[in-house]
Amino acid sequence: MLCAKAKRQQQMFSVAKAKRQQQMFSVAKAKRQQQMFSVAKAKRQLQSAQLERKSTPLYGEEPS
Structure with a gap:
């Protein structure tokens, strides 16, 4: 019995x-x-911010 319990x-x-x-x-x-x-989320946010920065003309800059 002890063996079975063990x-x-x-x-x-x-x-x-x-x-x-x-x-x-x-x-x-x-x-x-x-x-x-x-x-992955941080990379997407960074990439999105970089694309937004590229597409936004700087102050005083003529649009191309």
Whole structure:
């Protein structure tokens, strides 16, 4: 009986460990995705600002 109880405890420990590892992996993946999204968004905003700056004539400059 003790052997069966020890096996169940070991199995429960293994399952809990696997769940924690999966959760840590999911959190790390979500962080990477959020970081990639933020970088892509910042790049788009920068590119948009640069295009806007190029299309806006400077004060006193004749339009071409």
